[in-house]
Every structure is written in C-alpha cells, then in structure tokens.
Amino acid sequence: MALIVHKYGGTSMGSPERIKSVAKRVAKWARAGHQMVVVPSAMSGETNRLLGLAKEVQPATIDAAAMRELDMIASTGEQVSVGLLALALQSEGMPAVSYTGWQVPVKTDSSYTKARIESIDDARVRAELAEGKVVIITGFQGIDDEGSITTLGRGGSDTSAVAVAAALKAAECLIYTDVDGVYTTDPRVVPEAQRLHTISFEEMLEMASLGSKVLQIRSVEFAGKYRVPLRVLSSFTPWDINIDEEAKSGTLITFEEDEKMEQAVVSGIAFNRDEAKFTVVGVPDKPGIAYQILGAVAEANIDVDVIVQNMSHDGRTDFSFTVHRNDYQRTLDLLKGTVAPSTGATQVLGDPKICKVSIVGIGMKSHVGVAAKMFRTLSEEGINIQMITTSEIKTSVVIDEKYMELAVRALHKSFGLDAVDTSSN
Amino acid sequence: MALIVHKYGGTSMGSPERIKSVAKRVAKWARAGHQMVVVPSAMSGETNRLLGLAKEVQPATIDAAAMRELDMIASTGEQVSVGLLALALQSEGMPAVSYTGWQVPVKTDSSYTKARIESIDDARVRAELAEGKVVIITGFQGIDDEGSITTLGRGGSDTSAVAVAAALKAAECLIYTDVDGVYTTDPRVVPEAQRLHTISFEEMLEMASLGSKVLQIRSVEFAGKYRVPLRVLSSFTPWDINIDEEAKSGTLITFEEDEKMEQAVVSGIAFNRDEAKFTVVGVPDKPGIAYQILGAVAEANIDVDVIVQNMSHDGRTDFSFTVHRNDYQRTLDLLKGTVAPSTGATQVLGDPKICKVSIVGIGMKSHVGVAAKMFRTLSEEGINIQMITTSEIKTSVVIDEKYMELAVRALHKSFGLDAVDTSSN
Numbered sequence: 118m119a120l121i122v123h124k125y126g127g128t129s130m131g132s133p134e135r136i137k138s139v140a141k142r143v144a145k146w147a148r149a150g151h152q153m154v155v156v157p158s159a160m161s162g163e164t165n166r167l168l169g170l171a172k173e174v175q176p177a178t179i180d181a182a183a184m185r186e187l188d189m190i191a192s193t194g195e196q197v198s199v200g201l202l203a204l205a206l207q208s209e210g211m212p213a214v215s216y217t218g219w220q221v222p223v224k225t226d227s228s229y230t231k232a233r234i235e236s237i238d239d240a241r242v243r244a245e246l247a248e249g250k251v252v253i254i255t256g257f258q259g260i261d262d263e264g265s266i267t268t269l270g271r272g273g274s275d276t277s278a279v280a281v282a283a284a285l286k287a288a289e290c291l292i293y294t295d296v297d298g299v300y301t302t303d304p305r306v307v308p309e310a311q312r313l314h315t316i317s318f319e320e321m322l323e324m325a326s327l328g329s330k331v332l333q334i335r336s337v338e339f340a341g342k343y344r345v346p347l348r349v350l351s352s353f354t355p356w357d358i359n360i361d362e363e364a365k366s367g368t369l370i371t372f373e374e375d376e377k378m379e380q381a382v383v384s385g386i387a388f389n390r391d392e393a394k395f396t397v398v399g400v401p402d403k404p405g406i407a408y409q410i411l412g413a414v415a416e417a418n419i420d421v422d423v424i425v426q427n428m429s430h431d432g433r434t435d436f437s438f439t440v441h442r443n444d445y446q447r448t449l450d451l452l453k454g455t456v457a458p459s460t461g462a463t464q465v466l467g468d469p470k471i472c473k474v475s476i477v478g479i480g481m482k483s484h485v486g487v488a489a490k491m492f493r494t495l496s497e498e499g500i501n502i503q504m505i506t507t508s509e510i511k512t513s514v515v516i517d518e519k520y521m522e523l524a525v526r527a528l529h530k531s532f533g534l535d536a537v538d539t540s541s542n
Numbered sequence: 543m544a545l546i547v548h549k550y551g552g553t554s555m556g557s558p559e560r561i562k563s564v565a566k567r568v569a570k571w572a573r574a575g576h577q578m579v580v581v582p583s584a585m586s587g588e589t590n591r592l593l594g595l596a597k598e599v600q601p602a603t604i605d606a607a608a609m610r611e612l613d614m615i616a617s618t619g620e621q622v623s624v625g626l627l628a629l630a631l632q633s634e635g636m637p638a639v640s641y642t643g644w645q646v647p648v649k650t651d652s653s654y655t656k657a658r659i660e661s662i663d664d665a666r667v668r669a670e671l672a673e674g675k676v677v678i679i680t681g682f683q684g685i686d687d688e689g690s691i692t693t694l695g696r697g698g699s700d701t702s703a704v705a706v707a708a709a710l711k712a713a714e715c716l717i718y719t720d721v722d723g724v725y726t727t728d729p730r731v732v733p734e735a736q737r738l739h740t741i742s743f744e745e746m747l748e749m750a751s752l753g754s755k756v757l758q759i760r761s762v763e764f765a766g767k768y769r770v771p772l773r774v775l776s777s778f779t780p781w782d783i784n785i786d787e788e789a790k791s792g793t794l795i796t797f798e799e800d801e802k803m804e805q806a807v808v809s810g811i812a813f814n815r816d817e818a819k820f821t822v823v824g825v826p827d828k829p830g831i832a833y834q835i836l837g838a839v840a841e842a843n844i845d846v847d848v849i850v851q852n853m854s855h856d857g858r859t860d861f862s863f864t865v866h867r868n869d870y871q872r873t874l875d876l877l878k879g880t881v882a883p884s885t886g887a888t889q890v891l892g893d894p895k896i897c898k899v900s901i902v903g904i905g906m907k908s909h910v911g912v913a914a915k916m917f918r919t920l921s922e923e924g925i926n927i928q929m930i931t932t933s934e935i936k937t938s939v940v941i942d943e944k945y946m947e948l949a950v951r952a953l954h955k956s957f958g959l960d961a962v963d964t965s966s967n
C-alpha cells in the first residue's frame with residue numbers, strides 16, 4: 118500500500134469510453150489498497166480547439182494581458198477532464214473528487230503560457246485521501262500570486278504530475294502514454310530498438326531534449342530534483358491486466374545511479390532532424406564575438422542548440438551553430454543582414470539539411486573511448502561529421518540529413534543495443 | 543459617465559465573429575466614458591455539449607459529490623467566453639481583463655447545480671475599473687465556503703449580471719437577448735402585441751413566471767430586491783448604432799412605482815399551455831386534506847402551480863390543482879394509486895389539455911373590477927372558465943387549451959393593449 122500518482126495523456130482521455138477505461142484502471146489500483154492521485158490531460162484536440170478559438174479573436178501582439186486570457190481559456194480543457202474522470206470513478210462506486218490547480222493550490226510564477234511551479238500545498242489533497250477518495254488534479258496549470266490562472270506550456274501535465282508526486286512524496290509517478298516505454302532509439306528507424314526497463318534520469322534528460330518525445334523535459338528535471346521515481350508505461354494495455362505485472366511494465370526512470378552500474382555504456386541513440394546549421398566564416402578571433410552573433414539571434418527569439426567555435430588561424434575563426442529548421446530563413450536573413458557585416462565576417466554559410474545524432478549513456482562518465490568508437494563507426498559507414506559537441510553523458514554529431522537512418526542503425530548496433538537483454542534489467 | 547453592466551447570452555457569444563461584435567459594442571460604451579462590466583454566457587451549445595459528455599460517464603444516482611463535478615465541468619463554458627471576450631476587446635485596443643466567479647469572488651451556498659449567490663466582493667473589480675479596464679466576469683457561477691465551484695442553474699448568467707450590478711451599484715444593467723424587449727403578450731399569438739417601454743419589476747416577475755421567458759425569474763427578483771434598473775434589449779442591432787438610441791431601446795424594468803401610475807391597468811397577457819389539471823372529487827372537508835394530497839405530490843418532486851379548493855357541501859369538497867404537463871401521468875398514477883383512496887375521495891379527474899391565461903398589471907392594485915372585466919370578455923367569447931386564482935397584480939384562469947389563442951387575443955384587445963401608445967411610455 119502506497120501513495121501513487123497516475124498521469125494520463127490526452128489520447129487516454131479522448132472520449133467518454135476511454136475515460137471510463139481510465140476510471141476502471143485507477144479504481145483497480147485504489148482497490149489494491151493504494152492511495153491514488155490522478156493527473157489527467159485535456160481530452161485530445163481540446164487544447165488546440167480552445168487556442169484556435171482564441172486565435173480568431175486575439176490581438177496581433179500577444180502581451181502579458183493577452184497571455185493571461187489565453188491561460189484562462191486553455192486551462193478549461195483540463196478542468197473538464199478532471200470533472201469527467203471524477204464522475205466516471207463515482208460511477209465505478211469509487212469515491213473521487215476533482216481539484217483544479219488553484220484549488221490545491223499549485224502556486225506558480227506569473228509567466229503566463231509557460232509558468233513554473235513554485236510550490237504545492239498538500240493539505241487538502243491529503244485530507245481527501247485520508248477520507249478514502251481518489252483525488253484528481255488538473256494538469257498543466259496553477260495559480261499565481263495575483264490569483265490568476267497560469268498554464269505550464271505544452272506537455273505541462275507531465276510536469277504537474279511529477280510536481281504533485283514530489284509534493285506528496287509519492288512512492289511512484291506512473292506516466293501513462295501512447296508508447297510502452299523508453300527505447301534505445303526510435304523503433305521506426307531501427308526495428309531492433311529495445312525497450313529499456315530502467316534509465317537514469319540524467320540519461321532521460323538527454324534523450325528527451327534530443328527528441329525522444331516520450332516525456333516533457335521539465336517533468337524529468339523535476340523528477341530528478343525531487344527524486345521522484347517515474348515510470349513511463351502504456352495506456353493501451355487492458356485496464357484489467359494484473360496489477361503486479363502492470364506495476365513492473367514500461368520504463369522506470371530512476372535517480373539511483375548504482376542500479377545502472379552494470380549496464381551498457383551507451384543507453385540509447387537519440388536524433389533530431391529538425392535542425393539547420395549556420396557557419397559565420399572568418400570572424401576576427403577576439404573577445405565578444407560569440408556574444409555579438411548569438412546575442413542578436415537570441416534577441417530575435419531564436420533558440421540555438423549546438424554551438425561550435427573552431428580554432429583560429431591568422432587571427433580569424435569560424436563560428437557555427439544550429440537552430441530549429443523553422444527558423445532557418447529568419448536566421449539567415451538576420452546573419453546576412455546585420456550580424457555578419459558588423460563582425461567583419463567574410464561569409465555566412467547556411468544548411469537546412471542536417472541532422473543531429475547523439476549517443477547517450479551515464480556509463481560514458483566512467484568509460485573512455487566511447488566518443489572515439491562513435492566516430493569510428495560513422496567513418497566506417499563513410500559518413501562525414503560536420504560538428505561535434507560533447508557533455509558528460511552524451512556525444513552529439515551533426516551530419517548530412519540523408520545519412521541519419523544509416524548513422525542511427527550503425528551506432529545502435531555498434532554499441533550493442535540491438536542485443537540489450539531486456540529481461541535482465 | 544456611469545458604471546454599466548452588460549449581459550450577453552449564448553447566441554451573442556456563439557462564434558468568434560459574434561464575440562468580435564460584442565467587443566465592438568462594449569468598446570463603444572467604454573469610449574463613451576462609461577465604466578464597463580460585462581457578464582457573458584457560454585457560447586451557445588457549449589453547456590449542453592459539456593453536460594452531454596458528463597452524462598456519458600456520470601453515475602446513475604447524482605448525489606452531491608457528482609453535482610460538484612457537474613459544476614466543475616459546466617462552469618468552463620463561461621470561463622472560455624470571458625477569456626475570448628477579453629482578447630477580442632484587447633484586439634479593439636481596449637484594455638480588458640476577465641474574472642471567473644471564484645476570482646471576484648462571487649460567494650454562493652453549496653447547492654451545486656442550483657446555488658444561490660450570498661455575496662460579491664467588489665474590491666478587485668473596482669480596482670480594475672479604476673485602471674481603465676473593461677472587466678469581464680463569468681456568469682452562471684461562483685464559489686462556496688469550501689472553495690468548490692458552484693453554478694447557479696440554467697439561465698443563471700442573468701442572475702449573475704444583476705447581482706454584479708447590485709454589488710457595484712451600477713447605474714443600469716443591460717441584458718442583451720434575442721428579443722428586443724418585453725411585450726404585452728406573445729407577438730406570435732397576437733400580432734398586435736406591443737413592446738412595453740417600461741414595466742415594473744413586480745409585473746415582470748408575474749410575466750416571467752407565467753411563461754414570458756425573456757429573463758430568468760431569479761434575476762428579476764434580485765433586481766427588485768437590490769433596486770437595480772434592468773433593461774432588456776436586442777443583441778441584433780448593429781454594434782455601431784447611436785449609443786443614446788441604444789440606451790433608450792428595449793424595455794426598462796423599473797422599481798419606481800410612481801412611473802407606472804398613469805399607465806394601463808393591465809400591462810400584459812401571459813399564458814402557459816404546459817399545464818395539466820387534476821380534481822380530486824368528494825374528499826371529506828376536514829383539516830389536513832390539502833396536505834395529505836399535496837404533500838404526497840411534493841414528495842414525488844412534482845411542482846404544483848394553481849391550487850383551488852371549492853366550497854364544501856354535505857361535508858365533502860373537490861380539490862383541484864395543476865402541474866406541468868410532463869408530470870401528468872405520474873401525478874395521475876400517484877393520485878389514483880394511494881392518495882385518493884387514503885383520503886376517501888370518490889373520484890380523480892385529470893385533464894392534460896388545459897391552459898392558463900393571466901392578466902398582469904400593477905394597476906390592478908388600485909382598480910376594482912379588473913377581474914370581472916376579464917371574466918366578461920371570456921364569457922362573450924363563449925369560453926368556459928375551469929379554475930380561477932388571483933393575486934394582487936394578477937388574475938389567472940384555467941381554460942380548455944383549444945381556446946387559448948382566442949382568449950389571449952380577446953383579452954389583449956379588451957384591456958386596450960392593442961392600442962398601447964409605446965411612444966408615451
């Protein structure tokens with residue numbers, strides 16, 4: 118018997134029928150003696166519908182006042198979900214009560230549409246649990262000091278669930294999603310990809326930010342910070358499968374490093390083909406150049422991912438970075454228009470057809486030669502590496518987009534991931 | 543320059559286009575120097591959609607816990623509306639901010655799905671008005687002492703608007719609807735029906751409860767209690783009509799009796815064909831009989847409208863009453879099954895084909911012979927009166943349904959309503 122948090126995504130909540138299934142699953146857990154807290158997303162499509170309505174009436178410039186209203190509107194999707202799930206649980210004969218973010222309350226800052234959780238008061242939730250009720254809390258939202266509704270941004274319900282689990286010191290936070298766990302890489306690219314039974318939250322952070330879109334990155338950060346055991350599992354298993362089997366399914370994201378000691382050096386291969394690369398050629402090698410280029414890019418609200426500055430020669434250097442491919446033209450115009458001339462650069466090169474491939478593994482901390490093995494593998498396949506960046510548990514390369522599948526498959530194989538013995542994890 | 547409350551119904555808020563029109567109209571009033579508070583309903587169809595979703599998952603028996611969830615769900619319709627209207631006003635360059643019932647807060651009791659407003663805190667709204675903003679407040683809802691969302695029941699947005707106007711001591715509360723005012727009777731029955739420029743709130747109460755479904759009855763009670771001048775006017779006039787013309791349009795519901803002194807004795811003819819009549823024949827004329835019959839009916843949750851008990855003869859009397867026609871069979875079964883036998887009645891007569899026609903007028907207080915004139919008019923048309931009830935400002939008769947139109951037209955004419963000079967009111 119433990120305090121467990123379940124989080125269900127929009128697809129799981131997509132229709133009255135599916136909500137009934139969720140209710141049956143939650144009721145099964147409650148009947149097994151667990152104290153249950155559930156954080157559901159809005160019904161699939163609902164947030165888009167609401168923001169679509171807003172788009173038709175909203176001002177051209179979205180200032181803070183407008184963002185406050187967007188949150189007022191968008192937050193209703195989850196409010197409907199919690200009410201419906203509470204009713205469905207009551208239909209199952211299971212006492213249940215719903216809470217909005219402001220009722221808990223979940224306190225956030227005032228950054229409308231992308232607020233950050235500051236604190237969660239657990240008193241009311243604990244009182245309801247003590248009365249034997251399932252407590253259902255809206256994901257994605259909270260309340261600021263002014264008493265205005267805030268939302269956490271897209272995918273914020275994952276973060277809400279983890280934050281609630283942290284506040285309640287839950288034994289585990291189960292994220293039900295449309296995949297059955299975290300894989301060594303995308304199975305659509307590498308059919309031999311294996312589901313990981315456990316992954317460290319640091320690896321998960323790198324995997325998530327690199328495009329394994331299983332969980333919202335902030336929720337993983339939260340889980341790591343507050344040491345909340347997080348499990349990603351499938352919402353497509355029948356609701357009445359054996360609870361012990363269900364409790365061990367999916368992938369457990371753990372903060373216990375020891376558990377990983379005997380594991381593979383590399384846990385997964387991540388990739389991202391949504392990037393575009395720029396090189397500002399021949400800029401003078403002097404202090405302030407990086408800021409002069411990237412400051413202007415940041416001011417234009419363009420996110421930069423990989424940044425590489427090569428060694429200089431003859432007092433000049435080349436400065437390269439990647440941005441989201443959607444920002445390609447805007448970045449190019451910006452660089453050619455004012456930035457490059459002002460730095461004295463000789464040329465601006467842009468390439469929207471690149472991709473980033475990364476190996477991720479907490480084992481890299483203690484194993485040498487991992488990056489070298491990566492480069493050798495790519496070289497054997499005749500793949501040219503355009504940029505390289507590394508961190509403690511990750512090595513990323515930027516390569517021509519057309520080699521992406523080939524690179525991922527080759528790396529997946531050479532790091533022994535095709536053969537991961539999932540039963541032993 | 544005054545503090546004005548506007549209320550817009552679901553049809554006015556029915557699409558982004560219409561919401562933009564509402565925003566332009568409100569902006570016009572604000573630019574004319576008024577402090578504006580707006581109470582919009584949910585977009586038309588939205589509350590039904592939400593309750594339809596709830597119906598698919600809700601338990602068979604709706605207890606207080608389930609009703610709390612229904613309010614959680616249903617209240618989101620208005621929350622979306624206020625956000626959209628605030629955005630539309632901001633698009634017009636008009637500073638605007640939305641408030642939910644709980645943010646104001648609008649305090650209610652805990653009667654979920656039919657809560658009553660207990661108090662409204664005007665501090666935050668006044669502060670926003672003082673900053674030059676249009677304040678948009680959700681209709682239909684509030685918050686109870688536990689911090690749970692409550693709703694006021696169908697049509698509750700009218701009541702919210704009036705309550706907000708009362709709390710803010712607004713100069714006038716304008717209810718924009720799909721009719722252009724209150725008429726002497728239903729123009730579909732009597733083409734000569736005239737729009738009233740003013741009507742007393744007492745007359746409006748009688749008209750509303752008798753089926754002139756222009757305003758929710760509770761909103762009129764509220765307006766009377768707090769002496770809020772209430773105007774019913776059309777939301778179909780172009781948003782840019784002259785504001786002085788608009789401010790005088792529709793029907794003003796006033797609490798100033800003097801204004802009515804010179805008016806017609808009868809202000810309107812109301813009717814209701816949704817009723818059914820019962821007579822319990824030959825019950826012993828002794829204390830407790832009325833309670834014995836109506837107590838059982840009330841316990842079955844059947845609303846009784848007109849009640850008439852005739853003089854007794856030979857120690858027995860006949861007891862008649864009307865109920866909603868939908869409750870006809872249930873009432874008949876109840877009376878024949880247990881109630882009538884237990885009272886010693888000789889017979890139960892039921893008639894689902896009746897209607898009620900009423901003359902309403904505050905002038906009746908000081909004029910004698912009004913009822914007699916009504917009876918004479920009906921007699922001249924050969925219409926038999928089955929039941930009669932009277933109050934201070936209303937006389938109602940129950941007649942055969944097939945004579946309804948005839949009776950309404952004849953009464954409308956004989957009380958001089960065909961000839962109401964609307965320009966002098």
